[in-house]
Amino acid sequence: MASRFSFLYVKDCRTSTSTRHLATNSSKIFSMHKNYLEAAVEIAQEAGKILMEEFFRPLDIRYKGDEVDLVTQADKRSEKAIVSQLTKYFPEHAIAAEEGTGHESASASEFRWHVDPLDGTTNFAHGYPCFCVSIALAQRDTLLVAAVFNPFYNELYTAARGEGATFNGKRISVSANATLSTSLLCTGFPVRNRKLIPNLQYYGEFTQRSHGVRRDGSAALDLACVASGRFDGFWEFGLNKWDTAAGVLLIEEAGGKVSDFQGQPYELGGPVILATNGLIHDEARKVALEISKRTPSPG
Numbered sequence: 001m002a003s004r005f006s007f008l009y010v011k012d013c014r015t016s017t018s019t020r021h022l023a024t025n026s027s028k029i030f031s032m033h034k035n036y037l038e039a040a041v042e043i044a045q046e047a048g049k050i051l052m053e054e055f056f057r058p059l060d061i062r063y064k065g066d067e068v069d070l071v072t073q074a075d076k077r078s079e080k081a082i083v084s085q086l087t088k089y090f091p092e093h094a095i096a097a098e099e100g101t102g103h104e105s106a107s108a109s110e111f112r113w114h115v116d117p118l119d120g121t122t123n124f125a126h127g128y129p130c131f132c133v134s135i136a137l138a139q140r141d142t143l144l145v146a147a148v149f150n151p152f153y154n155e156l157y158t159a160a161r162g163e164g165a166t167f168n169g170k171r172i173s174v175s176a177n178a179t180l181s182t183s184l185l186c187t188g189f190p191v192r193n194r195k196l197i198p199n200l201q202y203y204g205e206f207t208q209r210s211h212g213v214r215r216d217g218s219a220a221l222d223l224a225c226v227a228s229g230r231f232d233g234f235w236e237f238g239l240n241k242w243d244t245a246a247g248v249l250l251i252e253e254a255g256g257k258v259s260d261f262q263g264q265p266y267e268l269g270g271p272v273i274l275a276t277n278g279l280i281h282d283e284a285r286k287v288a289l290e291i292s293k294r295t296p297s298p299g
């Protein structure tokens, strides 16, 4: 199978065989193992079909804790399909999946898939069609590929390190808006420990200082929308690795910037993420720091 992403698989082989030799045998390699990005896209789209089947069925909603952390049959079915297919294609790789059916420690592999089988469960449960499947692969701390798929609108975002980011097959880049006051921003509120995270203060202040702040309810799609220029910036506290892994690579490959409020590189699972088009980053960061002085936050 010919692919412009073939270099990614070469890395996975981890043999002393020369690159030239691997290239010669690439068709054999690809017939045995799917290319990472192609696999991520295929699996996200299959999981998306499951979400759409479930979207039109009566819901079986459960609460994961005592707050508003919902889980549905759709989250579980989607994750089952994703984990089973990833395991089939990449049996050596670790999988960190939100509903806990991955196999994180089963492998000493330096490759790890970060899977959110349904990002935006609350939206999904209420019939609001802003939800997605989010899948990313990291090699140690380096994100390699990302796929974010909203099956309702058939919107697919992809990225591969060094290869750029796309939306439905077309190259995307972050917005060119250079000031916070003319920006459209987005944020999110956690479904757990809701009272510990003071995001309302940030929401209010950023609303006053910009064209507005949306709260769309799917962090992976929010980040994808920064990558495609729909939003100029996004921040949120307390997100997990599976919420942000794919979106972070999308933004980096679309020319944006991702950090914490201090300007340090964002680490997956870190207490706060600030993701922008790069041009408004310092301005947004300074505002966030000002607010944090008045409002203690985990970031």
Ligand code: IPD
Residues within 6 Å of the ligand: 116, 118, 119, 120, 121, 122, 187, 188, 189, 190, 191, 216, 217, 218, 219, 220, 236, 238, 239, 243
């Ligand atoms: C949630 C969504 C939401 C964000 C929450 C996440 P889930 O993920 O990404 O936008 O604000 O913090 O937990 O639970 O729908 O996968």
Ligand code: CA
Residues within 6 Å of the ligand: 116, 118, 119, 120, 219, 242, 243
């Ligand atoms: Ca999520």
Ligand code: CA
Residues within 6 Å of the ligand: 075, 098, 116, 117, 118, 119, 120, 121
């Ligand atoms: Ca989820």
